[in-house]
Every structure is written in structure tokens, then in C-alpha cells.
Amino acid sequence: xxxxAYERAAKGQRTTQGGCHALRGGFTFSNFLIDVLTIFAFxxxxxxxxxxxxxxxRRHDISGWAKALWIIAVxxxxxxxxxxxxxxxxxxxxxRNAQQAQATREELRRVVGFSVxxxxxxxxxxxxxxxxxxxxFARLRARLVQ
Numbered sequence: 001x002x003x004x005a006y007e008r009a010a011k012g013q014r015t016t017q018g019g020c021h022a023l024r025g026g027f028t029f030s031n032f033l034i035d036v037l038t039i040f041a042f043x044x045x046x047x048x049x050x051x052x053x054x055x056x057x058r059r060h061d062i063s064g065w066a067k068a069l070w071i072i073a074v075x076x077x078x079x080x081x082x083x084x085x086x087x088x089x090x091x092x093x094x095x096r097n098a099q100q101a102q103a104t105r106e107e108l109r110r111v112v113g114f115s116v117x118x119x120x121x122x123x124x125x126x127x128x129x130x131x132x133x134x135x136x137f138a139r140l141r142a143r144l145v146q
Contacts, residue, residue: 048082049074055093058100119144 052074056067074081120141127137
């Protein structure tokens with residue numbers, strides 16, 4: 001049967017066998033846009049699933065069973081599971097991300113040895129040496145003290 005389809009294709013005749021198009025009409029701009037939007041939706045979903053799983057594994061306020069149920073719900077219900085998690089857990093997710101970022105900043109400051117007092121001392125030395133003006137000193141000091 002495939003041999004007949006190949007013979008017809010070689011002669012330039014159309015065949016309905018051997019080919020299946022998701023969208024009839026071949027390669028058009030509208031089909032291209034639909035493909036791009038489909039790929040974009042998949043990438044966004046995949047990125048959100050990774051973010052949700054990272055949040056779930058980072059959480060200490062729920063049990064392992066609750067985490068497993070959320071994972072199953074997100075995987076089995078696809079977009080609906082992601083949307084439900086973001087609606088119900090979005091605020092906590094934001095707070096946990098902010099806490100994680102703050103902890104990372106503090107750890108970096110501890111390792112590097114950065115402190116506001118040290119930086120203010122350096123700024124004062126630069127001002128006394130004439131490397132920066134009084135206005136620059138005030139602006140940089142205000143930024144450090146925030």
C-alpha cells in the first residue's frame with residue numbers, strides 16, 4: 001500500500017494515504033502562528049511546573065503527603081493544576097521566594113564580608129581624599145542605608 005503512495009507521489013499525484021496533517025491547508029501563516037502559540041504555552045506551563053515543584057520541595061509547612069498530592073494534581077490536571085496552585089498558594093510562594101532571596105543575600109554578605117559600616121567608612125575616606133563630592137557622598141550613603 002505504501003508502494004502505491006510512493007509511486008503516486010513520484011508521479012506528482014496526490015494521495016490521501018501516508019500523510020496526516022493536524023491542520024488541513026498545509027503550511028500557512030495562521031498554522032505557523034498556532035504552532036508558535038502552542039509551543040509558547042507548553043514552555044510557559046513547563047516553566048511554571050518547575051517553579052511550583054521548587055516551591056513545593058522548599059516548603060516546610062506541609063507534609064510529604066500533601067506535597068505528593070499537589071504534584072499528582074499538577075501533573076494529572078495540567079494547566080488547571082498549575083492555575084489552582086498559583087491561585088491558592090501564590091502569596092505564600094512569593095513570601096517564600098522573598099525569604100530565600102534575603103537569606104541568600106545575607107549569606108553572601110557574611111561570606112564576602114560586606115557590611116554597611118565598612119562601606120560607609122570607605123565612602124568617608126573617598127570624600128576626605130576628594131575623590132567624590134559631598135553630593136555624591138550623600139547620595140551613595142542614602143543608597144547604603146536603605
